[in-house]
Amino acid sequence: MKEFILIMGGVYGALAVIFGAFGAHALKKVLDVEQLKSFETGVKYQMYHALLLILVGIIFPFTGFSQNLMGWFLLLGVFFFSFSIYGLVLSSAKGRKMSFLGPVTPLGGLLLVMGWILFAINVAAIAEFL
Structure with missing residues (x-):
């Protein structure tokens, strides 16, 4: 799982750069201001969480249930949200x-929040070793 988290952090990061460039150049002519702002929000959150995935991939061994659950929440949260x-x-x-994608965005956001909470819990659990 640890290697998968690191790889997906890199994949999500690379895609965030690609989508960001795509949004800034190709989509600028197609999207209105509000749509472009929403697209940029997806890119920002994707990049923030790509970096978080790399961080957790470095910090945690992913040997316990809580760490694995954190990883899945973050991976799926980015996918559903962005x-x-x-x-x-x-x-x-x-x-x-x-329109069916409308409810998927907050579900992704909820998974990201749960991933962050598990991140805090897992950091607290290993804080004495850091």
Whole structure:
């Protein structure tokens, strides 16, 4: 799991750079200001959490349930949160808004919050060893 977390941190980070460049250049002509702002929010959160995944991949051995659950919450949270925003924005710009993605974004946000809480709990559990 540890290696997977590190790899996905790198993959999410690289995709955040690609999507950020895509949004700043290609989508600037297609999206309105509000849509572009939403797209940028997805990119920012994706990058923040890519860095967090790399950090937790370095800090934790991922041997216990809580650490593995934290990893899955963060991985799925990024996917549901950021990628649902991308889907909503791009589909809306094409006039075919995929409304079913609307509830996916807060679910992703909830998973990210739970991942951060488990991060704090896991750091507290190993603080004496750091």
